Amino acid sequence: MSTPDPKNMKQDCSNKRECLEMLQLILDGEATAEQKEHFLKEHLEECMPCYKNYHLEVAIRQLLKTKCCHEAPQQLVDDIKTKVIQNLSRS
Amino acid sequence: MEEFEETPRQHYTEAQKNSIFNNEFMPHINSMYNFAYRLTLDGDDAKDLLQDTYLKAYRFIESFQQGTNAKAWLFRILKNSFINDYRKKSKEPSKVDxxxxxxxxxxxxxxxxxxxxxxxxxxxxxxxxxxxxxxxxxxxxxxxxxxxxxxxxxxxxxxxxxxxxxxxxxxxxxxxxxxxxxxxxxxxxxxxxxxxx
Incomplete structure (x- = not known):
C-alpha cells in the first residue's frame, strides 16, 4: 500500500462501523479478493479515519503477538509426557 | 462429552497413538498453556487445566481423526474443560451471566x-x-x-x-x-x- 497524501483524503467517514468490520475481515484473512481489492484501493487510501484505523488494527495485533504469548514451563511439559506414559503402561 | 462423539471412532495401535500424541498434540503445548493461563489467570490452575486437557486428549485419542486440525481439536477440549471444571472456581472477576x-x-x-x-x-x-x-x-x-x-x-x-x-x-x-x-x-x-x- 502506498502512502497516501493526507491533503487529498476525506477527514470523515460516513461508514465507519461497516468499514471497520471490513478492515477486520481483511486483516483476519476472511475477505474475498474482490472485497479486499475494492476496500484497499477504492476506500482506504482516500479516507483518513479508515487509514488510521488500519494502522491501529495492525499495531494492536503486533502488540498482542509480542506481549501476550507465554511458553509452557518445561517442568510441566515433562510432567505431562510422563503422566501419559504412565497411563499407557496401565492400559 | 459431546466433543468426542462427533467423529466415528478411529482405531489406532499403541505406536500410532504415541506418534499422534507426540507429533500432533505436543507441538501445540505452548499455545495451549497460554490459552489456559489467560482463561484461569492463575499459574496453578493453568497447569492443572493443561494437564487435564492433555490426559483427556490421550484418553479420547480415537475420537481424533488423523489429518484433521489437531490444534483446533485440542483447543476445543481445553475450552470445554475450562467451562465445566474451572470457570466456577477461577479467579475470573466478572460473575456476570x-x-x-x-x-x-x-x-x-x-x-x-x-x-x-x-x-x-x-x-x-x-x-x-x-x-x-x-x-x-x-x-x-x-x-x-x-x-x-x-x-x-x-x-x-x-x-x-x-x-x-x-x-x-x-x-x-x-x-x-x-x-x-x-x-x-x-x-x-x-x-x-x-x-x-
Missing amino acids: YQDVETYYNSEDVDRQITPDLRVEALKDMIGDEISNALNSLDVDFKTVIILCDLEGFKYEEMAKILDIPIGTVRSRLHRARNLLKEKLSTYAKQMGYKNA
Whole structure:
C-alpha cells in the first residue's frame, strides 16, 4: 500500500462501523479478493479515519503477538509426557 | 462429552497413538498453556487445566481423526474443560451471566458509546504489561475470541467449531471484543499522558 497524501483524503467517514468490520475481515484473512481489492484501493487510501484505523488494527495485533504469548514451563511439559506414559503402561 | 462423539471412532495401535500424541498434540503445548493461563489467570490452575486437557486428549485419542486440525481439536477440549471444571472456581472477576453480556454488547448503543480514539503512537509506548492486562481484564468470552483469532490465527470457521457458535456470532463477538480491548488501551494511554488517546 502506498502512502497516501493526507491533503487529498476525506477527514470523515460516513461508514465507519461497516468499514471497520471490513478492515477486520481483511486483516483476519476472511475477505474475498474482490472485497479486499475494492476496500484497499477504492476506500482506504482516500479516507483518513479508515487509514488510521488500519494502522491501529495492525499495531494492536503486533502488540498482542509480542506481549501476550507465554511458553509452557518445561517442568510441566515433562510432567505431562510422563503422566501419559504412565497411563499407557496401565492400559 | 459431546466433543468426542462427533467423529466415528478411529482405531489406532499403541505406536500410532504415541506418534499422534507426540507429533500432533505436543507441538501445540505452548499455545495451549497460554490459552489456559489467560482463561484461569492463575499459574496453578493453568497447569492443572493443561494437564487435564492433555490426559483427556490421550484418553479420547480415537475420537481424533488423523489429518484433521489437531490444534483446533485440542483447543476445543481445553475450552470445554475450562467451562465445566474451572470457570466456577477461577479467579475470573466478572460473575456476570454470559447471556446478559452478549445481549448488552449486541445492542446498537454500545457502538455509539465505544468510539475509542486510540493512536498508534500511544501503543508504541506500551512496552510493559498494558496489553496483557487489558486482554486479561476482558470477559472470558471476549478474551477467548481475541486469543483464538489474533494470537493463534484460527479461521472464523475453526473458531465456530471450537466455541460451538455460528460464524456470524464469531464475527460480531470479535468486533465487540476488539472495541472493548481498544477502550481499555485507550484508558491506559490517557493514564500515560496521551490526550485524546
